[in-house]
Amino acid sequence: MGDQSTDQHLQMTKSKSVHIIQRPESVPPPPSPPIEPNGLPFPLPVYKKPGTASTSSRHINNDCAGHTNSTTPDLTDNSSKNITKQSFSSKRFPEDPNRTVATSQPRPQKKKGDDNTTNIRDTTTSNQNNGNQNKSTPSTSRTNGTNGTTSDPSANSSKTITKENSSSKGLPEDQNTTEATSQPRPQKKKGDDNTTNIRDTTTSNQNNGNQNKSTPSTSCTNGTNGTTSDPSANSCKSITKENSSSKGLPEDQNRTEATSQPSPKKKKVASKKNTKNNTMCNQNDENQKEPTSSTSLTKTPKKDENKMNEDYLKMMNDVFHTVLHNQNLVHVIDDKAIELSNILQSANKEYQYICYKLYTRMVAWHNIFKICKDYMPNLTDENVIKIFNFLKENKFVDTDYKQDSVESLLKQLPTKDVKNICLNLKIKADSTKYKMIETLLNRCKRQPTICGIKSTSNIILEEITKKMGNAIRINDSFKKHINHVYLLATFTNTRFQNIEDFLQRDLKCDFPAFLPENYKVFSGREEFLRYAEACELKKTVEAIKNNDTLVLQEIGKKVHETLTTLKRTNDEIYLNAPHLKRFTAESVYCGILTNICETLKTKYADKVQEFLEYLIENFPRSHRIGTWYMILCDIFISRNLSKEAVNTIITALSTKKEYILEYQIYEFAHKAQRLKNRKNIDQYCHDQLVGLLVAPIHLEHFPQDVVDAKAIRRDKSGRKRLYEVHNSDSSKTYNTVEQVAQDYYVETCGYTNGIHCEDMIIMKSFTLFFWEIIYSQNPIIPGTFVSKYQEVPLDMYTTDFYKNRKELIDKRLKDIAEGWSYEETIEKATEYWNKYSQISGLCGLICETLDIEFLNIIVDCIGRKILSKIYERLVKDIDQYQSGMPDLILWNVDEKKAKFVEVKGKNERLSMKQQLWLKYLLEIGANVAVCHVHCRGSKRKLDDN
Numbered sequence: 001m002g003d004q005s006t007d008q009h010l011q012m013t014k015s016k017s018v019h020i021i022q023r024p025e026s027v028p029p030p031p032s033p034p035i036e037p038n039g040l041p042f043p044l045p046v047y048k049k050p051g052t053a054s055t056s057s058r059h060i061n062n063d064c065a066g067h068t069n070s071t072t073p074d075l076t077d078n079s080s081k082n083i084t085k086q087s088f089s090s091k092r093f094p095e096d097p098n099r100t101v102a103t104s105q106p107r108p109q110k111k112k113g114d115d116n117t118t119n120i121r122d123t124t125t126s127n128q129n130n131g132n133q134n135k136s137t138p139s140t141s142r143t144n145g146t147n148g149t150t151s152d153p154s155a156n157s158s159k160t161i162t163k164e165n166s167s168s169k170g171l172p173e174d175q176n177t178t179e180a181t182s183q184p185r186p187q188k189k190k191g192d193d194n195t196t197n198i199r200d201t202t203t204s205n206q207n208n209g210n211q212n213k214s215t216p217s218t219s220c221t222n223g224t225n226g227t228t229s230d231p232s233a234n235s236c237k238s239i240t241k242e243n244s245s246s247k248g249l250p251e252d253q254n255r256t257e258a259t260s261q262p263s264p265k266k267k268k269v270a271s272k273k274n275t276k277n278n279t280m281c282n283q284n285d286e287n288q289k290e291p292t293s294s295t296s297l298t299k300t301p302k303k304d305e306n307k308m309n310e311d312y313l314k315m316m317n318d319v320f321h322t323v324l325h326n327q328n329l330v331h332v333i334d335d336k337a338i339e340l341s342n343i344l345q346s347a348n349k350e351y352q353y354i355c356y357k358l359y360t361r362m363v364a365w366h367n368i369f370k371i372c373k374d375y376m377p378n379l380t381d382e383n384v385i386k387i388f389n390f391l392k393e394n395k396f397v398d399t400d401y402k403q404d405s406v407e408s409l410l411k412q413l414p415t416k417d418v419k420n421i422c423l424n425l426k427i428k429a430d431s432t433k434y435k436m437i438e439t440l441l442n443r444c445k446r447q448p449t450i451c452g453i454k455s456t457s458n459i460i461l462e463e464i465t466k467k468m469g470n471a472i473r474i475n476d477s478f479k480k481h482i483n484h485v486y487l488l489a490t491f492t493n494t495r496f497q498n499i500e501d502f503l504q505r506d507l508k509c510d511f512p513a514f515l516p517e518n519y520k521v522f523s524g525r526e527e528f529l530r531y532a533e534a535c536e537l538k539k540t541v542e543a544i545k546n547n548d549t550l551v552l553q554e555i556g557k558k559v560h561e562t563l564t565t566l567k568r569t570n571d572e573i574y575l576n577a578p579h580l581k582r583f584t585a586e587s588v589y590c591g592i593l594t595n596i597c598e599t600l601k602t603k604y605a606d607k608v609q610e611f612l613e614y615l616i617e618n619f620p621r622s623h624r625i626g627t628w629y630m631i632l633c634d635i636f637i638s639r640n641l642s643k644e645a646v647n648t649i650i651t652a653l654s655t656k657k658e659y660i661l662e663y664q665i666y667e668f669a670h671k672a673q674r675l676k677n678r679k680n681i682d683q684y685c686h687d688q689l690v691g692l693l694v695a696p697i698h699l700e701h702f703p704q705d706v707v708d709a710k711a712i713r714r715d716k717s718g719r720k721r722l723y724e725v726h727n728s729d730s731s732k733t734y735n736t737v738e739q740v741a742q743d744y745y746v747e748t749c750g751y752t753n754g755i756h757c758e759d760m761i762i763m764k765s766f767t768l769f770f771w772e773i774i775y776s777q778n779p780i781i782p783g784t785f786v787s788k789y790q791e792v793p794l795d796m797y798t799t800d801f802y803k804n805r806k807e808l809i810d811k812r813l814k815d816i817a818e819g820w821s822y823e824e825t826i827e828k829a830t831e832y833w834n835k836y837s838q839i840s841g842l843c844g845l846i847c848e849t850l851d852i853e854f855l856n857i858i859v860d861c862i863g864r865k866i867l868s869k870i871y872e873r874l875v876k877d878i879d880q881y882q883s884g885m886p887d888l889i890l891w892n893v894d895e896k897k898a899k900f901v902e903v904k905g906k907n908e909r910l911s912m913k914q915q916l917w918l919k920y921l922l923e924i925g926a927n928v929a930v931c932h933v934h935c936r937g938s939k940r941k942l943d944d945n
Helices: 004-014 268-273 310-324 335-346 349-360 368-375 381-393 406-412 415-424 433-444 456-468 476-490 499-503 525-543 549-565 578-583 585-600 605-618 625-638 642-655 662-675 683-692 737-748 760-769 800-804 806-819 822-836 852-862 864-876 912-923
Strands: 081-085 115-119 124-130 140-143 157-163 178-180 193-197 202-208 218-221 235-241 256-258 279-285 471-474 704-714 722-726 732-735 753-756 888-892 897-904 928-935
Touching (some): 310 499, 335 349, 368 381, 433 456, 471 476, 585 625, 642 662, 722 737, 737 928, 760 822, 760 864
Parallel strands (some): 157 235
Antiparallel strands (some): 722 732
16 A cells, blocks of 8 residues: 555556646645546445434535535534544555544635536536635635535534445555545635536536635525525534545545535436526626625515405405395395305405305315415414304305215316325326226226125225315305306496406406496396396307307207297387396397307208297397398308298398398398399399399499518418518518508508507597597486496497487587587597596507507597598497408508508408498598408418417
8 A cells, every 4th residue: 555656556547537736745735526437327325324314425515515415414413533434345455544634624725727527417517616715714604505405514523434435446545635524615716616417407606706814704605596505503524435436546645525525416306406408607706805794695585475365355345245235136136145145245354255266266176274275375274274164154165075976076186196096095007197087986896795895986085085184165056146146246247247357357447437327127036047047058158169069059959948938028118228128038048049050050050940930030129130031041042042042131121121230231232142143033033132132332442452472371270371571681570461561551652650450449539539428327318327347338239329319429429520629629639538548448448559649640640520420330330330440540640641451361351341341431531442462472381389
């Protein structure tokens, strides 16, 4: 061991991997990096002293900047021991008697270029600490590890344990190795690297400093995972291990071993948090000459533990208050439901909150502790039990989940619980939850052959009970009661058909100010219950996909049977308020059946024809009758029954024209032009048909513009086509067909700007100018404002809206056109915008899309006369004319001109509503055009993602 030739030979063997630095004898030798192989496929061996806790590699580096362990070492030993133990494989080499063991000496400084590199599973964690420290005083160094855990190197005793690796046979121990256990952490010079590679993930912490003198201080540095290491502990053990794969290589004679070296062992936690090829870099630049005692630790602000949404609770309670304190609504609720409502309203807000959450969440079993803690984490267990008892005693919830089938209970459990049940029953856990449930259900079918043995079903139910604990589910009767209360509060606003939409509204947005009328929409409880049942069925139909035609057919049959047995609504009751007839079960069922007929007219034509003939016969004055005749005509045309189709058109236009909408009349005329000259149409039918038709719209009379653009195909069908546009800076952008047309008019036609708005701008400006008329309360018009949640009067979407306010509307139209001066018009527009743009009215919040400057541009560029004519057509039947307006509005502020443009891409045609709007705009003198964007080619696809 002491032979000089042997030492020289070993040094020559190792010279390629370790750089030995020669220093004067007066300077302590620097620590050299341990020789370890790259990419160890197994963890390093750990020495465990008999009778003591395991000493793993995480205990080796207690104040290491690159500490990567996931737990906090707690080394509590009050004795001071220096233990040197040779490895089993190194008995042939006696221990170096001259080795120095240091416990309280300062660690030597390293020179530039010294590297300590450990490669584990091709992942890199780099901690670079640059410093220049002349003198170091006792201090505590606190540094986070890469796994976000805490290391604690301070102790009451010091133990130095040196262990040679079991695979280092034939290698003598370094004679000059120095072990340090409680020295202050040294400052590294520039270039010193401590790198750990873990699964191609790089985390770099670089601290640059210039420190001349260090005073007692506490330094806390965040690790790569954002947590804190704590150097305060009861003991400190220094354990040095040689690498397990260093056979045939001598240990570095000048190596210095210390407890603050980073451990080469990495746990799985580190690899989970580090994503492949993901680089995090923390760089801290310091220029501190004489630091004082300080702690640099950034703490995350403590979150508010009370997660109760006060706005949510306020909205739900307001719904109950609105109904229970309105005599025109509460009379349709039975006494038992009213009693439950009063109990809930008088309960603690925590009880109310959980009850409402059970109502708005999907109906399922929920553990009482989990659901309470989810929404109110600071709730005590005692209060949770009180909530459970309150809900159970008042029958707001069900608690006996064992009455449900095993299958339904298993489906409500999370996947991990289902997997645990399989493992407990010695059943192989499958990859998916449903396969595991299927396996468990198949096992349930096996009955025990020995008496007294529990069935598999009971065993599984016991396992489910262990997982679910005290579970609750909202009672069906109570849920139905809340449904009725919510419907009574919001039935006048179609936007709040689903409670999710109601709860997501902005509380800062007010409803229009009006006083609800003392008017009973529902005459009694039975009438309301029929209406509520119809509304529930409507929601069910809307949730069914159109391709599920078989289910829709069955629902259509059910609705048809219900209408045949339902007591007819007395139309005389609604003579003064015909707009309230839509709040009857009869009207809702007619709407459901109409939508089903539209969906099934091609696949189940015979059944749809039966439905339509029944509707036309029994509801001859319905506003839907034009739609029924149209669908019936399409069925005959699809079957090539031209004569029957012509007779349908003749009947509709000759007997029901006053109930048919304008665009439907033109649709019938368009169909008739193709049918009238067919061979099987006799002359009498031809002549009768021609006499009923309106003049057709000639599309060639509309101004036409053509734009060529390079189209880009889309990967997904049904998506709008995009067009490639070359910019002036040689870059490319992809625009919609409307944006391509807008750019064309702005660049070549003298318009300064434009917007793709369709009916939005016109509707919102109309709402502002007519706000006072829309929300005026006229006692002559009963039943227009009956609920605080209304956004429009109940006759808004009927032709009666204009008839009931004809004088006021005509006067306002005249004022806009010529009654007001230009200055008065701008002043009125500004006044209305300031008053009403923040209120949710006919078109929602106006301020979201229309500001005062844009409103003035509309008045200036479109012109007051044309604007007045547009409003006149709109106000006479908002339900019909609010759609079909041109896509683009372009303007030039300097020239005070505007243009309405309808844009069509490849294979797109003008709908009848669009044709009628273009025809009307031309008649009133507006500047309109139809822009056709043609495709020049599509060489490649554009990824929709």
